[in-house]
Amino acid sequence: MININEVNETNEMIQKENLDVRTITMGISLMNRIDSDVDRLCERVYDKITKKAEKLVSTGEAIEAEYGIPIVNKRISVTPIGLVGASACKSPEDFVKIAHTLDRAAKQTGVNFIGGYTALVAKGMTDEEKLLIESIPEALNSTDRIMSSVVAGSTKTGINMDAVRLMGDIILKTAEATKDRDSLGCTKLVVLCNAPDDNPFMAGAFHGVTEPDVVINVGVSGPGVVKKALEKTHGADFRTLCETIKKTAFKVTRVGELVAQEASRRLGVPFGIIDLSLAPTPAIGDSVADILHEIGEEYAGAPGTTAALAMLNDQVKKGGIMAASGVGGLSGAFIPVSEDQGMIDAAVAGALTLEKLEAMTCVCSVGLDMIAIPGDTPATTIAGILADELALGMVNQKTTAARLIPVIGKGVGDHAEFGGLLGHAPIMPVNTFSCADFVNRKGRIPAPIHSFKN
Amino acid sequence: MEENRQRAIITVVGHDTVGIIAKVCTYLADNNINILDISQTIVSGYFNMMMITDLSGKNKHFADISSELEELGKEIGVLIKIQREDIFDEMHRI
Numbered sequence: 001m002i003n004i005n006e007v008n009e010t011n012e013m014i015q016k017e018n019l020d021v022r023t024i025t026m027g028i029s030l031m032n033r034i035d036s037d038v039d040r041l042c043e044r045v046y047d048k049i050t051k052k053a054e055k056l057v058s059t060g061e062a063i064e065a066e067y068g069i070p071i072v073n074k075r076i077s078v079t080p081i082g083l084v085g086a087s088a089c090k091s092p093e094d095f096v097k098i099a100h101t102l103d104r105a106a107k108q109t110g111v112n113f114i115g116g117y118t119a120l121v122a123k124g125m126t127d128e129e130k131l132l133i134e135s136i137p138e139a140l141n142s143t144d145r146i147m148s149s150v151v152a153g154s155t156k157t158g159i160n161m162d163a164v165r166l167m168g169d170i171i172l173k174t175a176e177a178t179k180d181r182d183s184l185g186c187t188k189l190v191v192l193c194n195a196p197d198d199n200p201f202m203a204g205a206f207h208g209v210t211e212p213d214v215v216i217n218v219g220v221s222g223p224g225v226v227k228k229a230l231e232k233t234h235g236a237d238f239r240t241l242c243e244t245i246k247k248t249a250f251k252v253t254r255v256g257e258l259v260a261q262e263a264s265r266r267l268g269v270p271f272g273i274i275d276l277s278l279a280p281t282p283a284i285g286d287s288v289a290d291i292l293h294e295i296g297e298e299y300a301g302a303p304g305t306t307a308a309l310a311m312l313n314d315q316v317k318k319g320g321i322m323a324a325s326g327v328g329g330l331s332g333a334f335i336p337v338s339e340d341q342g343m344i345d346a347a348v349a350g351a352l353t354l355e356k357l358e359a360m361t362c363v364c365s366v367g368l369d370m371i372a373i374p375g376d377t378p379a380t381t382i383a384g385i386l387a388d389e390l391a392l393g394m395v396n397q398k399t400t401a402a403r404l405i406p407v408i409g410k411g412v413g414d415h416a417e418f419g420g421l422l423g424h425a426p427i428m429p430v431n432t433f434s435c436a437d438f439v440n441r442k443g444r445i446p447a448p449i450h451s452f453k454n
Numbered sequence: 455m456e457e458n459r460q461r462a463i464i465t466v467v468g469h470d471t472v473g474i475i476a477k478v479c480t481y482l483a484d485n486n487i488n489i490l491d492i493s494q495t496i497v498s499g500y501f502n503m504m505m506i507t508d509l510s511g512k513n514k515h516f517a518d519i520s521s522e523l524e525e526l527g528k529e530i531g532v533l534i535k536i537q538r539e540d541i542f543d544e545m546h547r548i
Binding site for chain 2: 001002003004006007008009010011062065066067068069251254255257258
């Protein structure tokens with residue numbers, strides 16, 4: 001039988017160390033809502049989302065109350081709209097209509113974000129997918145809860161440089177369209193390589209075409225819990241360090257598994273995967289950078305950070321795998337800047353640079369995340385950074401992504417404020433040498449060789 | 455498993471005072487909630503109690519019991535929480 005110490009341990013994790021379930025995300029297929037008339041399509045899409053997710057938020061809240069564990073976000077992901085809208089949309093404005101519909105459906109169901117305003121263009125773009133991408137600045141400017149993603153590369157296909165170049169431009173246009181809010185639109189736009197079909201985390205969540213009609217995916221978290229556990233192993237050897245991380249990740253993930261099973265049972269929707277991630281928030285004590293500090297780095301970004309992060313990421317997976325019945329999504333430590341107070345501090349102190357972050361993304365999920373850069377950064381430079389990040393994913397057979405925010409009207413030394421979970425960030429300097437001649441080449445970077453790995 | 459679903463852990467934390475257990479137990483008896491186990495300690499003047507209870511005979515919704523216990527806690531000056539037992543089982547038992 002459970003004893004008082006175990007009960008106290010769990011409740012301290014929840015009350016003092018920010019243990020929570022980060023998100024319950026309901027994936028909903030819209031394939032059977034495709035229509036050649038955009039208005040009818042919108043109606044059918046709205047109808048399906050609001051019916052399937054009608055009880056998502058209330059069920060999440062009931063589980064929270066009964067188990068005493070916060071479930072921070074309830075969200076929805078849908079089939080990439082680049083596919084769903086292809087037969088109906090003849091212009092970017094048509095796609096924006098769908099964006100408004102998704103936004104309305106999100107508000108009706110009470111979820112805080114809906115992901116899937118997405119184009120899958122790793123190898124090439126259809127005309128309609130190009131229209132969707134062109135609609136992104138207006139779609140993100142005129143909605144509140146839409147998350148958009150563009151998959152522009154994969155290990156199997158290479159990198160679609162035409163899409164990457166276009167995205168450099170679209171990111172700047174999105175920043176411009178939302179410049180009155182510190183270019184907030186770009187916090188909801190991510191470019192990915194090797195994007196998973198079952199990711200519950202935003203902004204890259206979409207409901208892949210390989211998925212069932214409706215599914216529940218759950219993202220766990222708990223950087224604060226890991227940090228607290230490591231405080232007790234101060235100065236210990238690596239074996240002890242790794243064991244502690246694994247045990248903690250196991251406990252955190254078991255709670256996620258319980259919540260996932262319970263949500264699936266109550267909603268009558270199959271359970272898909274647990275995403276084993278250390279997802280930070282701007283709250284004090286909920287930081288991945290603080291774990292790196294506890295491991296022995298003065299600041300995140302100091303020499304040794306990449307090795308420490310590689311170890312952390314691997315132990316989280318090793319501990320979490322056994323605790324979950326199905327693992328997927330991004331699964332790893334997230335290293336966003338604006339959403340992690342320790343990362344913000346490291347950037348302000350000058351310990352953390354864009355280049356070091358790029359190196360760190362080689363060993364963890366997911367990529368250059370929530371990084372504010374000067375608003376006058378040229379589109380070609382943004383495309384160059386995107387290409388670099390996608391190349392890391394392509395060659396290393398992992399998911400990588402970039403969510404960059406060129407904050408219009410601000411430069412290095414300024415600070416951008418996004419609010420809530422999206423946090424705030426110092427503007428980080430970008431290498432100012434040009435890569436225009438490189439990114440202006442047409443076509444794609446071919447898929448890498450899958451043998452002779454060095 | 456179904457049986458376990460009906461079990462809940464009640465924790466009471468706060469300044470020690472006369473009659474905490476009596477008041478909580480009276481509430482549980484009134485609502486037909488059976489107590490299976492109680493453990494209690496005082497840590498540096500703080501009262502810390504855990505009860506394992508069986509809710510199968512309960513005559514109210516979980517949410518109502520939860521908010522009424524919270525209210526009762528406010529009256530006594532302690533923090534009372536009720537949580538389904540599975541969360542502790544899942545975390546601490548393989």
